[in-house]
Amino acid sequence: MRGLVVSADWKPKAGYQVTAEEEMSGRVRLANMVLHNPTLSVADRPDAQLSGEHDVLIRNVTSGICGSDLHMVTSDEDGYMDLPAPFRVPVALGHENSGQVVEVGSAVTRVRPGDLVAVEAQVECGTCRACLRGLTAACERLWDRGFTLDGGTATMSVAHERHCWPLTAVADRHGERKAYDIGALIEPSSVAYNGMVNRAGGFRPGDTVAVFGAGPIGLAAVGLANALGAGRVLALDPSASKREIASALGATETFDPTAGEAGQWLLDRTGGAGVDMALDATGAGRIVMPAIVPAIAVGGKIVSLGANMAPVEVDTIKLMFRAASIYFTLGHLGGGFPAVIALHAAGKLDLTKMITGRFALDDGVAAMERALKGQDAKILIHPHGVDAYPKAVSQ
Ligand SMILES: [Zn+2]
Ligand SMILES: [Zn+2]
Secondary structure, eight states: OEEEEEEEEEOOOTTOOOOHHHHHHOOBSOHHHHEEEEEEEEEEOOOOOOOSTTEEEEEEEEEEOOHHHHHHHOBOTTSBBSOOSOBOSSEEOOSSEEEEEEEEOTTOOSOOTTOEEEEOOEEOOSSSHHHHTTOGGGOTTOEEBTTTBOOTTSSEEEEEGGGEEEOHHHHHHHOHHHHHHHHHHHHHHHHHHIIIIIITOOOOTTOEEEEEOOSHHHHHHHHHHHHTTOSEEEEEOSOHHHHHHHHHTTOSEEEOTTSSOHHHHHHHHTTTSOEEEEEEOSSOHHHHHHHHGGGEEEEEEEEEOSOOSSOOOOOHHHHHHTTOEEEEOOSSTTTHHHHHHHHHHTTSOOGGGGEEEEEEGGGHHHHHHHHHTTOOSEEEEETTOTTOOOOOOOO
8 A cells, every 4th residue: 555654764862772662663652762864755555454353444535634743754953853752664644534444354343344434543552551541542552543553644544443433424414525524634623622621621601712823723622612612712823824714613703922912812802801711722832821821710721732842831829829720631532533523413513624735645745845834724635636535335
């Protein structure tokens, strides 16, 4: 099979202790400490195939490019991959994808050949402390399609049936073509859903929600806040085109944080009361947190969705006096997929407005080059071509 493949040289930095497990599996704990000179190409990978009775073989149709994909192809001044996460090379990237089931193992009951599915990329071990207390996205022995296993830009994927979520109800409402596109957006929106709902416990109907950052996860948070009953959704991003998409997804008002003081803007919008939930989807917590803290309401919740690569200072006494809380979340496993699929199937959420570009796999390198420019919200790669949207088949 073919895929958009990241390769790199294995060259551990001085002082990095390579474990026997890393040596044996090829899966490094921190790509930025071991993998040197990353390169990207459209290349062959070994064919995906069923190996267990619960396996599902999927023909991939759409695969979204995520911010973390960009860190796989950029490097630091010494030439090491920027990604500070587990990785294995070579690998076909893509961890936000939909496709059509081609073949299933003998014990599979959740899906049938012909079904449209969205695929969870994270593969939890099921036996570590995180898994046993239900926080599967924080699994201590996580494997991950698009990071350590071939992912959604490959023409085919294999996944355990528990990671395959039927899009049948979404296709019934929106048609197959749109259902495949929605399928590629389920992963990033599940990251937002897990933070807002499964970790932070949601907000009260009518509450005011602020979203910092209108990248895909921030935009998903805007759409979700709206769908989940926020009274007002205030979105902040320096990019005018992204603020426009935020408005289309239900932001009540938007603000360019480079044009004024973001915290003050939120206080002005709330009559000084502050916002009930503030989401940081920027990865720039050092800048965003000082704006959020003075603008959080009594009993408010701060949800950190972006990966901050440097320590962030928080003035905790202000949060203490307002009985406010901060929540962190990572990844999409743990309940986001079925909820976000159901909201799309019900017509309460339509995140396809964030799709700003699509490329065939053959143009995958150009797709990444465009994504690196940072102007797009969501770019999709179509492993079988931009017009390949197979019909659902009823068995
Ligand atoms: Zn991602
Ligand atoms: Zn685990």
